Amino acid sequence: MDIATQSIDGGFAEPVFNAQAVFRAIMDAMARPGTVQPLPQLARPPAPLSATAGAVALALCDNDTPVWLDPPLQAEAPVKAWLGFHTGAPLANTPADAHFALIANPKEMAALDGFAQGTQEYPDRSTTLILLVDDLASGPSLLLEGPGIEKTSMIAPPGMPRHFVEQWKQNNQRFPRGVDIILAAPGSLACLPRTTRIKTMEA
Amino acid sequence: MYVAVKGGEAAIANAHRLLADRRRGDRSVPALRLDQIVEQLALGVDRVMSEGSLYDRELAALAVVQARGDMIEAIFLVRAYRTTLPRFGYTNPVDTGAMQVERRVSATYKDLPGGQVLGPTFDYTHRLLDPELAAGAEVETPAQRPVEPEAMPRVSAILAHEGLIEADGEMPLDHVPGDITREPLQFPMARDIRLQALSRGDEGFLLALGYSTQRGYARNHPFVGEIRIGEVELELDVPELPFAVPLGSIRVTECQMVNQFKGSAKAPPQFTRGYGLVFGQSERKAMAMALCDRALRASELGEDVVAAAQDEEFVISHSDNVQATGFVEHLKLPHYVDFQAELGLVRRMRAEYEARENEDKAEDKREAAE
């Protein structure tokens, strides 16, 4: 299939209702960090962009939101064409310009503090990171607490960025500045807003 | 025994039915058609388009009749429709220098290339009510001037030749014009954003503020460099095409105020500009806008901010009549929960006050008795 066809296919079948369903899953996940929100396959983007991450991008990105792609996604012309066609989002030149960042390989990703952190006056002007993960249960356990969590909650995404727990602690310390994370797994997603504290990480 | 009031839904439906009846009025009088409003109440339609930020005469006319002639209500109707429309793109800046001019006056030069053109103006009409109009008298066809081949350069351009007026709006090269209908306002704001807000601002509010600058509240010595009214072409750049696509033309009123400026450490003495541009024909609005624009440039030009008209946050936050009317009128919504909270507090404080008073009186009595 050529890039042109690939870029036109694979969008939401029902744009209005699919976008709403994806957004509600993200909203619930952001409001209840660590909960896993199921998400049916609503988008079919070209690899290595996953169905979940693609659906998140379709639900949230448009020409007002520069998107940064990590090198594995950057390298794929069909991915860029698909995002461009379906969202109209411009590509951010640097992580610090991005409203959203799509990260296909979190392990190798740039440091969290390289993305937009917002300012003390406008902490909302920060990057939301969409990390593609294989699942939310097979990696090292992250014990979470903070707003949205009654006592504690737990997720275990594999292949997270290097020194993630330490980086995240620094992200907490920058509050109200900082980045928020959407973890996009096959068939589900979870969120780590900047308020979530990671208590311990088992080996 | 008490039965709580119910039936809000029926009450609202009946109120709307009555409203529709009152709007239509006496059924033996023919109903207004939209084309009649477009043709014969054109300036009202223009105001609705301008402050409604939507250039569509027919929709504006519908709004006027639906609002029973209440202009702010009509503007509101148009805005609430406009906001749902998808955005296809932004046209290129209109070139008012290339306007098909119907009216053009300058107060700064007696004569100038293109001449003074009075056009369809109320100026110099004697404001005498016209019984013939009431009787439906025939109206003469207008006199036509031969097609004017002569270009009509803008007065600001003429002044600029001499270097006596500041350049026209200097923005950094990479500045992308903002869009107040798409982005939240932020203070302080760039002039492009401010001009957008003023252009859809309430005519009455801007008129009063402009007037206040003339009376000494931030006086800045304005002259009407030029007012021009006419049709300008709209063009849209489409990435796939090598040329700009013409979309048609719209009627606008432009006012360039020329203001004195003594100069500063950075700039030589020269004239400065206040700018007004609105949809349709509305000189009053365009002039008031230009006065306010100039006043709001106080900080930029190093002038002291001493008056309301120079205060950007004050002016822009309160210029939108749809916002203003909503919030003023929301006071008629039920507030009895809050009122009860206040009532409870006032009653309690009152009881304490009276208890204290009585105590003092008893004390006084005792003292008097002793």
Add this chain to the structure above:
Amino acid sequence: MTAQPTEIATYNFAYLDEQTKRMIRRAILKGIAIPGYQVPFASREMPMPYGWGTGGVQVTASIIGPDDVLKVIDQGADDTTNAVSIRAFFKKVAKVAVTTETANATIIQTRHRIPEHPLNAGQVLVFQVPIPEPLRFLEPRETETRKMHALEEYGLMHVKLYEDIAKHGRIATTYAYPVKVEGRYVMDPSPTPKFDNPKMHRSPALQLFGAGREKRIYAVPPFTDVVSLDFEDHPFEVQTFDHPCALCGAENVYLDEVILDDHGGHMFVCSDTDHCEKRRAGGHHGHLAPETHLASEKTEPAK
């Protein structure tokens, strides 16, 4: 003769266009991630006036889906005119199911009250907010208040509350009583009576706040600390009423005063009409309750 409507607008599901919804949704997510912080958003004109719930309506319109069940209250009641009007709006533009029962709703849009019935995880409470800035009446300039929030400089608010105590012997703020969220941002809870403030603290429901005219969205995620500002020697306290509800006999609820005649006769009844009806249906009676209780409409399914 009925005129045929001319070809004019067709409106999107839930009125707003998709681009606007995306913009509002992004603001909501930022609000949730920064509890109590007011996220600026490009508020749209809505088909109801600014000040009449346009912020709440935009938030609801951006989150609502075909499976939601919506409840709308104003002053605690489902049947106040503006609540009726907003409910009718969503019935028309989103064709969603509506209810008056707090427990059955997935989204509750409110003006000036939080329902008496405890909210559940999974419910969303959407507040209509007129003035989102708690510092606005102390400092009218946005440029200044934004700095204060940035620097966590809330001394002015404490000075104001303390002046109240000096002048009146108590904090004289009875509604829109300022709170601190998760120990960081001072937030306006919207003009709910301070009676409702404790309900916000660690609520299992997500609380979203929309201020349309002022173009701000903010949020309190579930299980988040919401503490009313006070002083050690003048602790925060809620309103109390001397009588139970005259219709259902409920105590420790917020009451409306109803004037019965022009000789000073009055009674106090639940401001939360659903709560009151539920209690009466359950056999509770106040001293002025009618003999038989007629239940009013409850839930209407989606179209």
